[in-house]
Amino acid sequence: MKLLLSSLLLASLCALSSWSVSSGSFDVTQSHDVSVMEGDTVDISCCWMGTAEKIRVIWLKNPTEIKNETKSVKNETSICWNLTFSNIRPEDSGTYICKVTVEIPVYKSSNGSTVITVMTREEMKDKTEEGNYVHAGKTLLLVIAAVATVVPLLLITVCCYYILRRKQGMKKAVVVSTQRSLCNG
Template identity: 50%
Template sequence: MKFLLIASLYLVSSWGVPSGVPVVTQTPDVSVTEGETVNITCCWTVKFERMSVTWLKNQTVIKTELKYPNNSQASLQKERSGCSYLTFMNITREDSGRYTCRLSVEVPELQKYQGNGTVITVTARDNNNEDSNASADNTDLPNTRGVVLVYLLRCLPIVALISTFFCLHKLGTKARQRALAAPGNKAPAAQRTEDEDQEEEEERGERETEAK
């Protein structure tokens, strides 16, 4: 995942900003690709002892935080500058919009300031490679079908030969069964038994003739 860190300029009173004129600066507009990490900032040069920072997306509040002086010396002299950060992890196209920073100074007196806003534009990832792979798969599909069709056509003669063999065998079996079932025909086993009986009678007759 790409990491995109966008930093704002810190404008402080020592940079030549006229005394008493507060400055609120936000990150310039950003264009990123979905899935990246984006950090935008809001910095100010406002004297305060306590204030709140509110982030709005398209005029809808999404985050609010309180700010206090960072140390005891600043608390005596009043805080003069600071920053607030808004971070997007794995940004999506739904995060596109204008993000505005609004300051509300509560102490020493109630004052409100607002930045110009930062427009975040999130675009979709490049899916050209996936589309190319899908197109390649679709292109290979007709070729695969053609190979299967040729294979089936080559197998047809063999299938027809095997089917014919089984049909002829079945017809021959039925013909033999009908022939055996016809009147006057005996089963081979019964015929063998009759022949054996006849041979035994002939042998018996020969033995009786010799005995006489």
């Protein structure tokens, strides 16, 4: 019995020491932050890349666990999990963390996060009106810039036209005056 327990202890120590050897890279990527209007459907994803046999995925909203699942991924090098909200509400706003833990062969963990901001229809309307004011202000600024550019160019054109007409008038006057003096003289 003593020999059997010693062998089991030695075998478990060997197994534990083999777990400390890294089994390659381990990357978790998650959806970018999103802003949506209440009632929309939102889908955020958490993707894992690496090598493992067993993975646990825990979704947290702020610090509260909302979903927990374990999956065998023996031959997969990448996999994605989705968290879907249909008819999203303002209460669903928050930071969603996807914590991926490789349980076999090496225990390691990584996570990503996505911030979801849900706006009410009133907030969206206010933001749209604010955007319209900004858009109107930009449009007014463009009109002023165009007028400030066109008016001086128009004035220069009119002045040049007037000067040319005047020179042509002077040339005609010189020609007429020359012709009179030739005729009279």
